[in-house]
Amino acid sequence: xxxxxxxxxxxxxxxxxxxxxxxxxxxxxxxxxxxxxxxxxxxxxxxxxxxxxxxxxxxxxxxxxxxxxxxxxxxxxxxxxxxxxx
Amino acid sequence: xxxxxxxxxxxxxxxxxxxxxxxxxxxxxxxxxxxxxxxxxxxxxxxxxxxxxxxxxxxxxxxxxxxxxxxxxxxxxxxxxxxxxxxxxxxxxxxxxxxxxxxxxxxxxxxxxxxxxxxxxxxxxxxxxxxxxxxxxxxxxxxxxxxxxxxxxxxxxxxxxxxxxxxxxxxxxxxxxxxxxxxxxxxxxxxxxxxxxxxxxxxxxxxxxxxxxxxxxxxxxxxxxxxxxxxxxxxxxxxxxxxxxxxxxxxxxxxxxxxxxxxxxxxxxxxxxxxxxxxxxxxxxxxxxxxxxxxxxxxxxxxxxxxxxxxxxxxxxxxxxxxxxxxxxxxxxxxxxxxxxxxxxxxxxxxxxxxxxxxxxxxxxxxxxxxxxxxxxxxxxxxxxxxxxxxxxxxxxxxxxxxxxxxxxxxxxxxxxxxxxxxxxxxxxxxxxxxxxxxxxxxxxxxxxxxxxxxxxxxxxxxxxxxxxxxxxxxxxxxxxxxxxxxxxxxxxxxxxxxxxxxxxxxxxxxxxxxxxxxxxxxxxxxxxxxxxxxxxxxxxxxxxxxxxxxxxxxxxxxxxxxxxxxxxxxxxxxxxxxxxxxxxxxxxxxxxxxxxxxxx
Numbered sequence: 138x139x140x141x142x143x144x145x146x147x148x149x150x151x152x153x154x155x156x157x158x159x160x161x162x163x164x165x166x167x168x169x170x171x172x173x174x175x176x177x178x179x180x181x182x183x184x185x186x187x188x189x190x191x192x193x194x195x196x197x198x199x200x201x202x203x204x205x206x207x208x209x210x211x212x213x214x215x216x217x218x219x220x221x222x223x
Numbered sequence: 224x225x226x227x228x229x230x231x232x233x234x235x236x237x238x239x240x241x242x243x244x245x246x247x248x249x250x251x252x253x254x255x256x257x258x259x260x261x262x263x264x265x266x267x268x269x270x271x272x273x274x275x276x277x278x279x280x281x282x283x284x285x286x287x288x289x290x291x292x293x294x295x296x297x298x299x300x301x302x303x304x305x306x307x308x309x310x311x312x313x314x315x316x317x318x319x320x321x322x323x324x325x326x327x328x329x330x331x332x333x334x335x336x337x338x339x340x341x342x343x344x345x346x347x348x349x350x351x352x353x354x355x356x357x358x359x360x361x362x363x364x365x366x367x368x369x370x371x372x373x374x375x376x377x378x379x380x381x382x383x384x385x386x387x388x389x390x391x392x393x394x395x396x397x398x399x400x401x402x403x404x405x406x407x408x409x410x411x412x413x414x415x416x417x418x419x420x421x422x423x424x425x426x427x428x429x430x431x432x433x434x435x436x437x438x439x440x441x442x443x444x445x446x447x448x449x450x451x452x453x454x455x456x457x458x459x460x461x462x463x464x465x466x467x468x469x470x471x472x473x474x475x476x477x478x479x480x481x482x483x484x485x486x487x488x489x490x491x492x493x494x495x496x497x498x499x500x501x502x503x504x505x506x507x508x509x510x511x512x513x514x515x516x517x518x519x520x521x522x523x524x525x526x527x528x529x530x531x532x533x534x535x536x537x538x539x540x541x542x543x544x545x546x547x548x549x550x551x552x553x554x555x556x557x558x559x560x561x562x563x564x565x566x567x568x569x570x571x572x573x574x575x576x577x578x579x580x581x582x583x584x585x586x587x588x589x590x591x592x593x594x595x596x597x598x599x600x601x602x603x604x605x606x607x608x609x610x611x612x613x614x615x616x617x618x619x620x621x622x623x624x625x626x627x628x629x630x631x632x633x634x635x636x637x638x639x640x641x642x643x644x645x646x647x648x649x650x651x652x653x654x655x656x657x658x659x660x661x662x663x664x665x666x667x668x669x670x671x672x673x674x675x676x677x678x679x680x681x682x683x684x685x686x687x688x689x690x691x692x693x694x695x696x697x698x699x700x701x702x703x704x705x706x707x708x709x710x711x712x713x714x715x716x717x718x719x720x721x722x723x724x725x726x727x728x729x730x731x732x733x734x735x736x737x738x739x740x741x742x743x744x745x746x747x748x749x750x751x752x753x754x755x756x757x758x759x760x761x762x763x764x765x766x767x768x769x770x771x772x773x774x775x776x777x778x779x780x781x782x783x784x785x786x787x788x789x790x791x792x793x794x795x796x797x798x799x800x801x802x803x804x805x806x807x808x809x810x811x812x813x814x815x816x817x818x819x820x821x822x823x824x
Binding site: 143145146148149158161162164165168169171172175176177178180181183188189190191192193194195197198199201202203204205206208209211212213214215216218219 | 481594596598601602606609610613625628630688691693694695696699700701702711717718719727
């Protein structure tokens, strides 16, 4: 990859990126563990088990991305799709 | 004590617009910023019992109906107009301000309308005036998009009008009140479809992501707030408890997410997230309990603020760089840090991150779905909440301000833009921490306060469990985004939406009409207009000569003269007949020929 001709900022440095990854995993694990100490009020049986919301967030978003990716195969067109025949 | 106490607040903006073209330079900008502030104050002073009736033919129009529903929307409409005009301080075209003022004023007229005729009139004015905010971009794309925008809204308006006429014909009443789902008839269905089209409900949604992203920088901020939220208001008033709205709302939330994930244009991502967010409100209207309806109002209130904020930060980027595609943007945090921070506040608020306004408003709707044991609706709304974080919460700021640094180093947004963004950011955080002010203006304040924690301590300490589950949901959504990042790589593409059916479908229809009807036309022209008349003309022109030639031809042949060809006797004979130039002798011969003809036949 050619070197860019501009100076990379703080958030583009590998050190910062690594720290942000640690932070992200840290928040995920911290709030998962916090569930052990709080008392939840559940409306449905399904949401009763430990880590339900974490799993829901993970599964829902993975599905959304995969569905979007799949639909993209049919729905994504070049930017001049509507203008091509004019 | 006020001098005029029953003027519809929308008129302040509509009549105020008249002066705009006559004001010089920045006086104009200050004036349009002041108008919504005045309207806000006026709405706060309006007496609950205030009303204004006008006689139109046999109908008594109620152009002012003040209650907590209309006041709540009145507040947020004027508040967001104030912020939008502050943001639009860079703009100097009177046409933009006049159309914006008429558009916002009309939406206020709809909100405060007590009868359906007033509602309809200003509903249409909204459609017409808002077009100019798209046209003002002055690009070919914006011109084409506004053309489609107008056509779709004319269609929606006609459906609404048909419903209204049927309703008046059936009931004789023009008052705009809740329709009973048990007595649903053609009239109420048509009115519902008319409202849903403006709410950008699936499958009548594609006009929104088609037109809004082509609008001007200020226009996008304004458009994001009024058309769809006015429709939400009319749905709250007209169709609470209509079950179908739960399904429509849930479909909108998921549809918005999937398409926002497919999109490359930053303002189109935000347009799809409007559909997603309005889905929450439509679903709440479908649930229809007083608490759910309050949830819809609260969510509309917070949504207008954070969505305008998001459009502002995207608009600032467009204003400074002239680019709006994720593939062309990236690394802007280097030089536009404040725009980034304000954009992130909006992104966090739309994602309902604790301490922001989305957390205190969307929760009401999800809670009420759970309270009513609507498991599937509840689940879809929770899934959609996670998905919002994915596309609007992370995707938008990530690809615009971070991602791959493209070396763009534009200056920070103008100060007035930053001021407007700071103003709205304040509300996003304030309402997230102290939602009591918001809950107090909702129609069923007591009910909301019973069901929802409303002090900071209550929300974030006493109900900490909810903070934990919500953060789990969002943190793991965020994790998915970064784990799946290679799959989300932006491409220079558009995603086909429902508008494909009319953009390509009508093109095919046009082709069919062109090839079908035009071919019939062409055939008729060739064979009848030109062919048949030509033959008739020839017949009458050369008829007598040809009759004569039947007799004369054998004579010519016998005499041995050259008959055929351009120099032949036949051609000369026809020419003589056409100019009616005959010698006396030949006339005698014709007479003789005629006599012979009659003699033999």
